[in-house]
Amino acid sequence: MSTPALPVPQLLALDWGTSSLRAFLMCDGKVTETRSSAHGIQHLPLPGVPGYEKAFAAIAGDWVKQWPNLPIVACGMVGSAQGWKEAPYVRCPADIKTLAGQSIAVPSGLGPDILIAPGVLFDEPDELPDVMRGEEIQIAGALLMNPQWAVRSCMLLPGTHSKWAQIENGRIVRYATYLTGELFAVLSEHSILGRLMPAESEGKKETDAAAFELGLATARNSAPGDFTHQIFGTRTLGLTGRVPPAGLADYLSGLLIGHELVSGMAGAGDLASVPLVMIGAPALCERYAQSLKVFGKTADAVLDNTAPVGLWNLALAAGLVCAN
Amino acid sequence: MSTPALPVPQLLALDWGTSSLRAFLMCDGKVTETRSSAHGIQHLPLPGVPGYEKAFAAIAGDWVKQWPNLPIVACGMVGSAQGWKEAPYVRCPADIKTLAGQSIAVPSGLGPDILIAPGVLFDEPDELPDVMRGEEIQIAGALLMNPQWAVRSCMLLPGTHSKWAQIENGRIVRYATYLTGELFAVLSEHSILGRLMPAESEGKKETDAAAFELGLATARNSAPGDFTHQIFGTRTLGLTGRVPPAGLADYLSGLLIGHELVSGMAGAGDLASVPLVMIGAPALCERYAQSLKVFGKTADAVLDNTAPVGLWNLALAAGLVCAN
Numbered sequence: 001m002s003t004p005a006l007p008v009p010q011l012l013a014l015d016w017g018t019s020s021l022r023a024f025l026m027c028d029g030k031v032t033e034t035r036s037s038a039h040g041i042q043h044l045p046l047p048g049v050p051g052y053e054k055a056f057a058a059i060a061g062d063w064v065k066q067w068p069n070l071p072i073v074a075c076g077m078v079g080s081a082q083g084w085k086e087a088p089y090v091r092c093p094a095d096i097k098t099l100a101g102q103s104i105a106v107p108s109g110l111g112p113d114i115l116i117a118p119g120v121l122f123d124e125p126d127e128l129p130d131v132m133r134g135e136e137i138q139i140a141g142a143l144l145m146n147p148q149w150a151v152r153s154c155m156l157l158p159g160t161h162s163k164w165a166q167i168e169n170g171r172i173v174r175y176a177t178y179l180t181g182e183l184f185a186v187l188s189e190h191s192i193l194g195r196l197m198p199a200e201s202e203g204k205k206e207t208d209a210a211a212f213e214l215g216l217a218t219a220r221n222s223a224p225g226d227f228t229h230q231i232f233g234t235r236t237l238g239l240t241g242r243v244p245p246a247g248l249a250d251y252l253s254g255l256l257i258g259h260e261l262v263s264g265m266a267g268a269g270d271l272a273s274v275p276l277v278m279i280g281a282p283a284l285c286e287r288y289a290q291s292l293k294v295f296g297k298t299a300d301a302v303l304d305n306t307a308p309v310g311l312w313n314l315a316l317a318a319g320l321v322c323a324n
Numbered sequence: 325m326s327t328p329a330l331p332v333p334q335l336l337a338l339d340w341g342t343s344s345l346r347a348f349l350m351c352d353g354k355v356t357e358t359r360s361s362a363h364g365i366q367h368l369p370l371p372g373v374p375g376y377e378k379a380f381a382a383i384a385g386d387w388v389k390q391w392p393n394l395p396i397v398a399c400g401m402v403g404s405a406q407g408w409k410e411a412p413y414v415r416c417p418a419d420i421k422t423l424a425g426q427s428i429a430v431p432s433g434l435g436p437d438i439l440i441a442p443g444v445l446f447d448e449p450d451e452l453p454d455v456m457r458g459e460e461i462q463i464a465g466a467l468l469m470n471p472q473w474a475v476r477s478c479m480l481l482p483g484t485h486s487k488w489a490q491i492e493n494g495r496i497v498r499y500a501t502y503l504t505g506e507l508f509a510v511l512s513e514h515s516i517l518g519r520l521m522p523a524e525s526e527g528k529k530e531t532d533a534a535a536f537e538l539g540l541a542t543a544r545n546s547a548p549g550d551f552t553h554q555i556f557g558t559r560t561l562g563l564t565g566r567v568p569p570a571g572l573a574d575y576l577s578g579l580l581i582g583h584e585l586v587s588g589m590a591g592a593g594d595l596a597s598v599p600l601v602m603i604g605a606p607a608l609c610e611r612y613a614q615s616l617k618v619f620g621k622t623a624d625a626v627l628d629n630t631a632p633v634g635l636w637n638l639a640l641a642a643g644l645v646c647a648n
Contacts, residue, residue: 128554128556129557129560129564129566130560131560131563161516161556177553177560178553179515179516179556180552182515183515183552186510190513191506192485192506193503222548223587224543224550225543225587227549227551227552228502228587229452229501229503229584229587232452232501236452236453236501239453239455240445256552258549259549262548262549263547263549263550263553264549266547266548
């Protein structure tokens with residue numbers, strides 16, 4: 001019995017979020033092996049530092065034993081105030097050199113240190129502050145994949161807390177978070193708006209395209225302040241039979257994504273001349289791509305998980321690996 | 325032992341909502357006696373019709389026995405599809421004569437019938453539909469109190485589901501619901517936005533006026549679609565220390581009320597020439613009145629519960645009582 005020979009790895013990269021931990025062996029900027037565990041920072045096997053050490057040893061202990069000099073980098077909530085060790089936020093504008101310079105080291109418990117990336121803070125007078133932690137590394141991955149985007153681009157990371165980030169000269173100069181995904185979940189589960197929706201136990205259904213597009217159109221035609229009225233349509237469109245029960249969640253989804261697009265596109269400047277790059281899970285990106293099309297915009301690129309490449313970029317900037 | 329003589333009542337009026345039941349004896353348009361019970365339609369002593377009969381007998385059985393010919397009217401969720409008997413929605417434009425004409429009778433179980441008012445439906449092509457049930461009677465009360473408002477006015481009923489109704493020639497011609505109160509509760513209890521707020525067990529605190537006004541100002545300066553970004557400020561203003569934990573709920577409250585005002589005032593037309601009448605619980609109306617002032621508007625009147633007078637107006641229109 002023999003296993004195929006792996007290339008000798010140059011980096012061990014960890015994407016360590018709230019609900020999951022993913023570990024990547026990387027060589028020449030590419031992932032050669034991937035593992036994942038459920039040991040997100042809210043699901044550690046033990047509380048506190050011993051929990052982090054145990055989770056790390058479980059997912060990567062044999063790798064560290066085999067390659068004790070392999071550099072290790074991490075991003076995500078592992079560097080938050082509730083994480084293994086806090087890597088305080090870096091302020092906008094932030095580039096990968098700043099992120100690498102402000103990363104903090106924590107002993108892995110197995111010998112080598114782990115370099116944890118900081119998050120990025122937007123905090124200007126007379127504007128709402130904003131925070132990200134993890135997305136900055138995904139953005140750094142996209143910027144490494146296509147340096148043209150580093151000149152100027154808009155990065156859209158849809159999700160529970162969607163981010164719209166403006167990139168100039170390799171730096172995240174400003175960004176905004178939209179609670180699109182979380183609002184959808186909370187309103188469906190805990191408000192009157194979910195009452196007429198079929199139970200989830202009735203199984204996953206096809207999207208009701210007409211209901212979804214009604215939500216998008218309603219958002220697109222909205223005036224300031226209309227949102228908290230328009231969401232009530234999730235109920236009244238059902239009560240009046242104008243949208244069938246199975247389509248009510250699609251109306252709400254379209255309305256939420258539509259509001260995000262209206263505001264996000266306005267904040268992105270001239271999207272005719274600035275590339276729009278989407279990063280995220282393929283099914284969600286597809287839903288956003290369709291929505292963008294209704295708003296007259298095509299995404300210039302759609303990327304799946306760019307965190308490993310972003311962690312490679314961080315390691316490059318920290319001098320832990322070398323460019324080819 | 326003698327009890328003071330009550331005036332002979334002319335009407336038994338019921339305000340029967342989801343969570344409570346209130347009964348009023350009325351004479352010459354005024355309440356002479358009030359009772360309340362927890363037997364809202366979701367908290368009946370028995371399921372179905374027997375539960376309604378039992379709840380009614382418990383709160384008003386002795387009154388019916390004493391005055392068996394007293395007319396009885398009711399409003400609220402008791403007339404919904406989940407109520408005692410459904411009184412189908414009347415479409416806008418709706419006046420009190422239409423409401424009275426479309427009310428439906430249900431046997432009280434004690435001899436006389438109860439006349440239940442319908443709700444009001446707004447359902448026009450190319451607009452979101454909207455529903456109210458109960459508020460139309462509160463509005464009818466205000467219109468009876470000051471016939472000038474019937475000519476033309478805007479009625480604002482703040483609450484869990486705030487209503488902004490436009491009145492012309494005694495009719496509700498259009499209105500919009502805002503989920504202000506429900507969103508505040510759901511976001512505080514079930515989303516990430518509540519995490520930094522002090523626990524409710526830490527006791528009721530004073531309003532943080534600066535945080536509340538920051539929410540109002542943020543809403544007032546918003547562009548379409550900004551809402552789902554701005555609510556994230558409830559977290560980031562806390563993380564950055566720009567608003568203390570005890571003020572975060574006030575920021576969210578100001579933001580929600582502010583968005584409602586921006587949209588509601590835009591929909592109310594020229595509020596310089598149209599009276600704005602607020603109906604609701606005094607503390608909530610006070611919060612809205614302060615907010616309106618920040619937006620440059622003073623409410624022309626603030627009324628506490630107008631449901632009894634509205635039910636009197638319904639009884640007048642139904643010919644069950646006579647005007648003086």
